[in-house]
Amino acid sequence: MKGKYKIIIAILVVVTGISYLVFAGVKDTFVYYLTIDELITKVPEVYNDKVRVSGTVVTGSIDNNIDRSLKFKITDGDAVVDVEYQGIVPDIFADDVEAVVEGTLNEQNIFKADLLLAKCPTKYEGEDQLKNPNGYQYKKEKG
Amino acid sequence: MKNILFILTFIAMLCATYTSLVYAPTEVVMGHIQRIFYFHMGTVWAATIAFIVVFVASIMYLVKEKRKWDIIAYSAAEIGVLFITLTIITGSIWAKPVWGTWWTWDPQLTTTFILWVLYVVYLLLRSGAGKGERAAKYSSIFAIIAFIDLPLVYISARLKRGISPVVFGPGGGGIAPEMLYTLLVSLVAFTLLFIILLKQRIKIIKMRDTLESLKYSGEK
Structure with missing residues (x-):
């Protein structure tokens, strides 16, 4: 009898765990994030919906304020979205980095992010390889 | 023979520690934190081997119905859980500064x-x-079905949009040669560690089995 209870608890754990994940993880979009293109095609229904969007940080667009709030633009190479954020900034966040923002797009087409994530590079290169002109694309000041 | 394996594992672990902390170059964008990669990959590698062993041993148990296979499956599952837990922990430690979150x-x-x-x-x-x-x-049967998820872990980053990087294989960015050597040392070390742990765990269960049967024959 004791064994049976444990099995039932175990199965309950799996079922609730997985259904929670499916529900919370993908919600109605079935993707981890939207591209900027997808975000724009969803206007105006997307206004004030909580979404995750990914884009490349536009070079020179990062504007740090004294109150630790942050403004920057992300792009897919085509369209540009203005982002406003206040909170913890990932170490590698910089110009040209792929960022993922979580939050809502307001009617002024400004994305109010409450979470800012940075994608890490898919290419790992050593520091000394920077001297190799044929090597890495990243600039030193980024690190 | 057993001692040789212990010594080899010990040496491999020392080498892996040295190569990942000293020999491997510091990554340009992420800095020193990227060195956790060698440990992160080592643990996920050991967990992968462990779950493959669980899968094969579970099939063998259903076919042959020998206690031996059941012991192997159970032991490997325990070690697999240990290593996958370490993978998640090291991944979180890495993700916090780099991505900006412990988990997503x-x-x-x-x-x-x-x-x-x-x-x-x-x-x-x-x-x-x-x-x-x-x-x-x-x-x-549960273990055989559970195994379906393992390949999903590997292909999910390639098939679906996510934040985890695809570093190896087609579409991956690749790593510096010294980083690759370091990774290989680490994988060898973790493979040896897995073998040692599995052998020890199997031995303990077999000893317990013997003890049980002795107790049973004593009661008779």
Whole structure:
């Protein structure tokens, strides 16, 4: 009898765990994030919906304020979205980095992010390889 | 013979520590934190081998119905859970400064979490259901089904949008040669560590079996 209870608890754990994940993880979009293109095609229904969007940080667009709030633009190479954020900034966040923002797009087409994530590079290169002109694309000041 | 394996593992672990902390170049964008990569990959590698062993041993148990295979499956599952837990912990430590979060429901992280839950449940099943042959058979079937998630962990980052990087293989960015050598040393070290742990765990269960049978014959 004791064994049976444990099995039932175990199965309950799996079922609730997985259904929670499916529900919370993908919600109605079935993707981890939207591209900027997808975000724009969803206007105006997307206004004030909580979404995750990914884009490349536009070079020179990062504007740090004294109150630790942050403004920057992300792009897919085509369209540009203005982002406003206040909170913890990932170490590698910089110009040209792929960022993922979580939050809502307001009617002024400004994305109010409450979470800012940075994608890490898919290419790992050593520091000394920077001297190799044929090597890495990243600039030193980024690190 | 057993001591040779211990010594080899010890040396390999020392080498892996040296190569990942000293020999490997500091990554340009992420800095020193990227060195956790060698440990992160080592643990996920060991967990992968462990779950493959669980899968094969579970099939063998259903086919041959020999206690030996059941012991191997159970032991490997325990070690697999240990290593996948370490993978998740090291991944979190890495993600916090680099991505900006301890955790996010990205496809690869989600499938990894499901993998962890499945094998924790497997261990729960084993501990709760006793040692009967039927319990062992049900557990084997569960382990075989649970294994489906393992390839999903590997392909999810390639098939679905996420935040986990695809570093290796087609579409991956690749790593510096010194980083690759370091990674290989680390994988060898973790493979040896896995073999040692598995052998020890199997030995302990066999000893317990012997003890049980002695107790049983004593009662008669």
